[in-house]
Amino acid sequence: MNKLDNQVIIDRLQSVFNDRVRFLGEPHGLLAIETESADILELLAFVKNDEMLRLNYLTDITAVHYPNQNKQYAIVYHLHNLFQNIRIRIKVFVGGEQPTVPSATSLWSGANWMERETYDFFGIHFEGHPDLRRILNMDDLGVFPMRKEYPLEDPNRIDKKDFYFGR
């Protein structure tokens, strides 16, 4: 079996997906790639089942909110090849009133709660999810609390503003 490294993964993905995947770099050795929400399910299924990549362990699904971007939300998947200990990070940027990505529950049953948590905190809709309900917050919360516009502390409090620290 050939030793898998980031370059091999890049070549392999490039040969199949061409320009449908973009490479975001490898901070601290962990390869990060980006794709579109239309392609994410195909990409996940490919890297999971491909004989060469075998990134078949879903470590985590989460999201990040970038309020200043056009596509405000990044859904981040961490996958792991347990045979050769290679991880990759796949990002999908989505925006709009109702950010939507296809659900990965058809590939991993464990994605169920990870996606529910992401929905609960960011309001990302996972299309095809069997049971997309809030999970940690109460059902009638009404907001998605991990979005950046949702304040944690009293917004009138100014003694912690960066301004006072010369920034």
Next chain:
Amino acid sequence: MSNRITKITPNSPVFFDNDPQDELITLNLGPTHPATHGVFQNVLQIDGERIVSGVSTIGYIHRAFEKIAEHRPFYQITTLTDRLNYCSSPINNMGWHMTVEKLLDIEIPKRVQYMRVIVMELARIADHIICNGILGVDTGAFSGFLYVMQEREFIYEIFEEICGARLTTNIGRIGGFERDFNEVAFDKIREFLKRYPPVLSEFEELFVRNRIFIERTSGVAAVTPEQALDYCWSGPILRATGVDYDVRVTAPYCSYEEFEFDVPVGTNGDVYDRFMVRNAEMWQSMRIIQQALEKIEKEPKGIFHADVPDFYLPPKEQVFNNMEALIYHFKIVMGEWDTPKSEVYHSVEGANGELGFYLIHDGGRTPYRLHFRRPSFINYQMFAPMSSGMLISDAIINMSSLNVIAGELDA
């Protein structure tokens, strides 16, 4: 194996209670049921003693750690990680420190790494003591729990000696430890290595070949490796199914690659195997601690943190007497440090699985985003689906063998 799970039903909230002919009862197991050891609610539909279907409701002690973390400098987040898996807080603390050190590219001296290994393995033993002891209680054997609980108390005494706290330890700092282990701590660790093996042997004698225990646990909630990986399990319960995934071996941190230890795996993935895997891991942890003590002997004495004045607080006496130390102190406390913009994922082998930290940093005083990959959260989601068809008493011991900690589940 009559109880092997053949079909996993989805975790669906819909109960049909409109058939007058059936005799199904809806039962709320929890959120404050004493048998569930924590705040867990499961709404079960039962037919006599047998569970037909169930739904887990979680989030009762959700404390918004990820949101709070976006508003706290790095060193204040350590206390949040304490409260994830509070049965083994030092592992969480160390995992967080290592995540930040990875972000900042801090090289940790060998001696500090070995000290961390000792602390983490002690925490692992303490966690497994709880889980296996409670599993004994749930199957009706109380005495084993009391024997090992005394040793957990001794581990907490060691923690107390090292950092002053027992449960929510806040142990260590970014870059190392807040102080060196004192001689009493080393003596107690050595004493622990002497006094714990006979206790653990006795504990194993009580259970391992005990017919009642075997009949209560063997074959109960057996999970295949495929199901376990499909549900993204990690930790001892995954290894009980036969998958040898241990972060300490797969992606060694803290110089774990220098240690000689085995990764115990099971074959059936049932409650009995999980119990056996945890017991075996305690023996391995003691091997690791023994080796770490020997390795520390060979390292230069008195080193307990990396030389990173930008991130590691200077000693208090110097802060009051030395201008430079005062400046560093001020800069660190006010979060005035130069930190790179980057993304880090770091994971450690927590007591019940892969505990991951996904940190996105934009160079500010606080993380831009911090996500905890919490093994309890991910392991627990199979509980309700796998319970269907099970007896209630089996579901209870299944839950205690999963070792789900409510603090980590709900974050």
